[in-house]
Amino acid sequence: MMAYIKPETVLSPKGSVANLNVLHNNGSWSVAELNWNGQPSLGVRWNGSDNETGVGTPQSRGLPMWFIVPTELASVIKESLPKKTDMELAYEAMAHDELRETQALDWCNSLIGESDAAR
DSSP, X not given: XXXXXXXXXXXXXXXXXXXXXXXXXXXXXXXXXXEETTEXXXXXXXXXXXXXXXXXXXEETTEEOOEEOOHHHHHHHHXXXXXXXXXXXXXXXXXXXXXXXXXXXXXXXXHHHHHHHHO
């Protein structure tokens, strides 16, 4: 039995998929921008779940893949995606800021040290 497949890891076929950027992942299904055979495209897939066999849909020979949305439908799908809140966007930006993350970890560790010293 296979489990949920993280959409960020779906890069098959290797010669066709590049520059994957997951726009939306609600756990069940995902939408991503990607280059498909060198062309900017929009892909959609079901991610699978811990209760299912396989690797989600679509798949080819047991490898997870993206369904490439026809160009005429891509903008409609993108516009229909749930919008991220300002807080979600801020947390994403913070998570990608390695210096800020390192500083936050150092600060947390210093608090733990202060707590140990008080004992």
